[in-house]
Amino acid sequence: MDTIRPVRKAIIPVAGNGTRFLPATKAMPKEMLTIVDRPVVQYALDEARQAGIEHIVFVTGRNKQAIQDHFDDAPELISSLSRSGKDAQVSELEAMLPAAGTVSFTRQQAPLGLGHAVWCARDLIGDEPFALLLPDMICHGPRGCMAGLMDLYGSTGGNVVGVEQCAPEEASKYGIVGKGHTVPHGFAVTEMVEKPKQGEAPSNFFLNGRYILQPEIFGFLARQQRGAGNEIQLTDSMLKLSQTQPFHAHPYAGRTFDCGSKQGFIEANVAFALARPDIGGMVFESVRDMVLSHQGRIHAA
Numbered sequence: 001m002d003t004i005r006p007v008r009k010a011i012i013p014v015a016g017n018g019t020r021f022l023p024a025t026k027a028m029p030k031e032m033l034t035i036v037d038r039p040v041v042q043y044a045l046d047e048a049r050q051a052g053i054e055h056i057v058f059v060t061g062r063n064k065q066a067i068q069d070h071f072d073d074a075p076e077l078i079s080s081l082s083r084s085g086k087d088a089q090v091s092e093l094e095a096m097l098p099a100a101g102t103v104s105f106t107r108q109q110a111p112l113g114l115g116h117a118v119w120c121a122r123d124l125i126g127d128e129p130f131a132l133l134l135p136d137m138i139c140h141g142p143r144g145c146m147a148g149l150m151d152l153y154g155s156t157g158g159n160v161v162g163v164e165q166c167a168p169e170e171a172s173k174y175g176i177v178g179k180g181h182t183v184p185h186g187f188a189v190t191e192m193v194e195k196p197k198q199g200e201a202p203s204n205f206f207l208n209g210r211y212i213l214q215p216e217i218f219g220f221l222a223r224q225q226r227g228a229g230n231e232i233q234l235t236d237s238m239l240k241l242s243q244t245q246p247f248h249a250h251p252y253a254g255r256t257f258d259c260g261s262k263q264g265f266i267e268a269n270v271a272f273a274l275a276r277p278d279i280g281g282m283v284f285e286s287v288r289d290m291v292l293s294h295q296g297r298i299h300a301a
Ligand code: G1P
Pocket: 114, 134, 136, 137, 173, 174, 175, 176, 194, 206, 207, 208, 209, 233, 234, 235, 258, 260
């Protein structure tokens, strides 16, 4: 077997418009919406770091300055917090600051699709395998999904995608993979379809927004062929790559919340709040009371 090259860099695409969250996203990037007290984009960066990623490439766009500021130093804020004795908050802000030179930004100048966004990072990635994390998809479980992809990659090399199972009627919202033979931590991918029509999905395993890809993907993306929704789809290029290189899927043991939808965003807030030692108990009681009184109103109606 060829040597398995380490995955050092990750792409996090943050150029999307967030129209589904207007008016909240009129003046603020959707990636800065908060799950409890941390912006959506922070979860993807933390998951990448926990999986051993050293360098993050953000593919950004117009009106996304707040994301750059979020991952930069804030000396005035830090000194004001220090003067007020808020040491815990100072430590938290210092711990989340990426080390100098470990974050890069490039821009996707037109919204041509996920495949195009990834292609925009080609020079910053260079000729090495890379991870890709879609920040709208937030993983909730004992371990981040990317760490599981790394386990599988460590034995198979090649390309690895994160998957989860969805209800059949949800399949047309996602990229869907076909399931082949089983391997430790996952299975071989037999086919991939982006947003299949109702009844045409090869399985109910959907791409959950976590990928490890070989740099040869850029050659396919460079063709800029349009797919579903008339966008340059990453899934279409992955399908071509899978015909020349190993391609495996890792079923995530936790749950991924699709924070690109209002329902997923609210569910993620509840799930992360319930898991927090500081507020989980209170949130549990108030959510339970709300559900019970809502049920009572439904029964009384
Ligand atoms: C993208 C991918 C799709 C994947 C999904 C996960 O779709 O193209 O394969 O299942 O992310 O969120 P999008 O959400 O950009 O339509």
